[in-house]
Amino acid sequence: MAEYYRTTPEELRTSLERQGGTSAIENNLRTRKSIEALIAKAKVVEGEWVDESAVEAVGESKEEKPKKAAKKKAPAKKAAKASGQEDN
Numbered sequence: 516m517a518e519y520y521r522t523t524p525e526e527l528r529t530s531l532e533r534q535g536g537t538s539a540i541e542n543n544l545r546t547r548k549s550i551e552a553l554i555a556k557a558k559v560v561e562g563e564w565v566d567e568s569a570v571e572a573v574g575e576s577k578e579e580k581p582k583k584a585a586k587k588k589a590p591a592k593k594a595a596k597a598s599g600q601e602d603n
Contacts, residue, residue: 517524
């Protein structure tokens, strides 16, 4: 890069640090290395395309437990008797 800008590496580094460019370069390097790692571990298979996010969404809905039915509330009279507040 220094050759491209016709400057010394030290001057280029100082300029980048002043402008906050080193963090952008670090971020780009991290991103590139992450993508390279993903590509290196990727498995290419022949066959029909399967959208894995759609398959996961369907699988999640099937795995959900059915909700329990809500308990019925006691009629008002029985609830009053139980609490000792019976109307006479």
